[in-house]
Amino acid sequence: MLAEFDLIRRYFTTAAAAPSSANPVALGIGDDASVLAPTAGQELAISVDTSVADVHFPADAPAHAVGHRALAVAVSDLAAMGARSRWCWMALTLDERRFADDSAADAWLSDYAKGFLAGCSAYPAALVGGDVTSGSLAISVTVAGEVPAGQALTRSGAAVGDVIAVTGSLGGGAGGLALWQRGERDLTHPLLRRYLLPEPRLEGGMALRGLASSVMDISDGLIADLGHIRRASRVDAALDADALPLADGLEEALGTEAARRAALSGGDDYELLVTLPPSQLARAQALLGNMGMALTAVGRCVPPGEGDEASCAGITGWQHFTSAPGGQS
Incomplete structure (x- = not known):
């Protein structure tokens, strides 16, 4: 395998990683630190956000999907803040033991860089620095974005009476993981794409500025992530489980009950969980609809202690150190 700095030059110091007029950088890859121009x-x-092999993604997943996913899940946090993506840093830990020879290393790194740098171009996020080291396969990605002063979306603004809504559909990430564990490897399958090639809702987050009272991305499951909003905003929640928008093909893949559980707690969806005043729901739906993005009401905020837990009894989301490994974030 190439030495550290040769590896960085070959795979990550490329035109695809370079800053553009949309993402100006005073000093990028090659020095001890990046110098940015906000x-x-x-x-x-x-x-x-850190992605660890066989915890957040299968170690044998296609390398381009590993690269795409590592960046996408980090950028999803910017979407939840209503921010425009600008820059990223990537720290890659490589397990030298998995590569039998230099050609195997080159093939994996070329494919990984292709997936990661394609995301840099798509979101966009100029790659301005990072690190490469040896150890168990893991990727840490830091992302930075910009939001107009005072307009960042947070978890703490929900109020009693607000509508609880979600973008897109739910359960696709968990459904894709289940199919992967069954041996499915066709990345054209919509559920596998939802799991391994998620797309952060950046445009949706920016559109919700000034409309939403609180926002989070759904990485650990609807119930777990709604719990963060409940605690930060000091409200409770009443959910309508029958209103949950299920990912295409989820019921066929898992069955009705397991599909509902995946939508509530499966995680890895990277949709936006939104609360907003009822008076803003139609406007938000129209704005997101113009982007081809659904916004579905799934409940409402109620006073503390008045939430309906019946539909969620015994259901929790992913938590590190308390959940069994299996690919959740």
């Missing part, structure tokens, strides 16, 4: 009047939203 836009006047904007605040920075910064998040870091």
